[in-house]
Amino acid sequence: MKIKRPGALAGGFLLFAALLFGLSACGSRGSDGRAYLALDWTYTPKSVYFPMLPPVISAGTYYQHPAGTYYGEYTAWNWDFYSFWYTLTINEGTYGFGSWPGEDGDDRLYLIYLTGRGPELYCYELSYRALEGLEAPGPGVPEGESSPPPGSEADRQPTLRSDPRSPEPGRYDLDNPEEFRREYCGPGWSLILEGRRYPLRKDLER
Numbered sequence: 001m002k003i004k005r006p007g008a009l010a011g012g013f014l015l016f017a018a019l020l021f022g023l024s025a026c027g028s029r030g031s032d033g034r035a036y037l038a039l040d041w042t043y044t045p046k047s048v049y050f051p052m053l054p055p056v057i058s059a060g061t062y063y064q065h066p067a068g069t070y071y072g073e074y075t076a077w078n079w080d081f082y083s084f085w086y087t088l089t090i091n092e093g094t095y096g097f098g099s100w101p102g103e104d105g106d107d108r109l110y111l112i113y114l115t116g117r118g119p120e121l122y123c124y125e126l127s128y129r130a131l132e133g134l135e136a137p138g139p140g141v142p143e144g145e146s147s148p149p150p151g152s153e154a155d156r157q158p159t160l161r162s163d164p165r166s167p168e169p170g171r172y173d174l175d176n177p178e179e180f181r182r183e184y185c186g187p188g189w190s191l192i193l194e195g196r197r198y199p200l201r202k203d204l205e206r
Contacts, residue, residue: 028101032090032091033090033091033106033107033108034064034090034107034108035064035065035066035067035088035089035090035107035108035110036062036063036064036065036107036108036109036110037050037052037053037062037063037065037088037109037110037111037112038059038060038061038062038063038109038110038111038112039053039057039059039111039112039113039114040059040060040111040112040113040114041059041077041113041114041115041156042115042145042156043077043116043145043156044077044156044157044160045074045075045076045077045114045160046074046075046076046077046079047074047075047160047163047165048072048073048074048075048114048160048161048162048163049072049073049074049162049163049164049165050070050072050073050162051070051071051162052065052066052070053065053162054162055161055162056159056160056161056162057159057160057161057162058158058159059156059157059158059159059160062109065088065110066088067088067089067090068087068088069085069086069087070085070086070087070088071083071084071085072084072085072086072112072119073164073165074114074119075165076114076115076116077116078116078200079171079200080116080118080197080198080199080200081165081167081172081197081198082118082119082195082196082197082198083195083196083198084119084180084193084194084195084196085193085194085195086112086119086121086191086193087191087192087193088108088110088191089108089189089191090108091106091107091108091125106125108123108124108125108189109123109124109125110122110123110124111123111124112193115145116145117145118180118197119193119195120182121182121184121191121193122184123184123186123189123191125186167198170201171200171201172198172199172200172201173198173199173200173201174198177196177197177198178196178197178198178199179194179195179196180194180195180196180197181193181194182194
């Protein structure tokens with residue numbers, strides 16, 4: 001009977017421990033996914049202002065956008081004024097194991113639909129890297145925006161200039177804004193959009 005020497009046993013144990021450590025050690029981290037934001041509308045807003053987007057915004061076009069919480073505002077076709085904060089998040093890359101690198105985070109598309117009833121936020125997950133100007137499916141026509149409203153513009157303008165505009169004291173009831181908060185949830189993410197609606201004074205025609 002052949003007896004294994006202690007040195008051979010120790011060497012085998014060290015080799016096994018090194019292999020186990022190599023497999024359990026964190027590998028390199030994959031790249032974070034990117035966030036993109038688009039604005040869209042059925043009836044052309046009277047004004048829009050999104051400081052993180054280009055000076056001229058094309059409806060339905062996605063622009064790369066940093067993650068975080070940012071300000072936006074618009075005057076809807078019915079002259080209601082909305083100011084709000086929206087939050088965009090990203091899918092972070094994962095860590096790999098040993099010598100295997102981690103996976104890249106998927107890109108994420110966000111769409112803010114500017115309706116006469118306030119902004120609506122949509123999110124789309126992508127399993128591939130997005131490109132500038134990417135066109136992605138929108139939400140369709142939101143409920144309540146499916147028929148031409150009185151005084152709306154006949155043609156849907158494809159682009160709008162982003163300019164700040166404060167609600168006029170003589171036109172809006174600034175002392176009684178309507179607060180709103182909307183939370184959107186999906187697999188692995190939760191979004192919050194909150195702000196104020198300033199309706200026209202009831203004694204003014206739209």
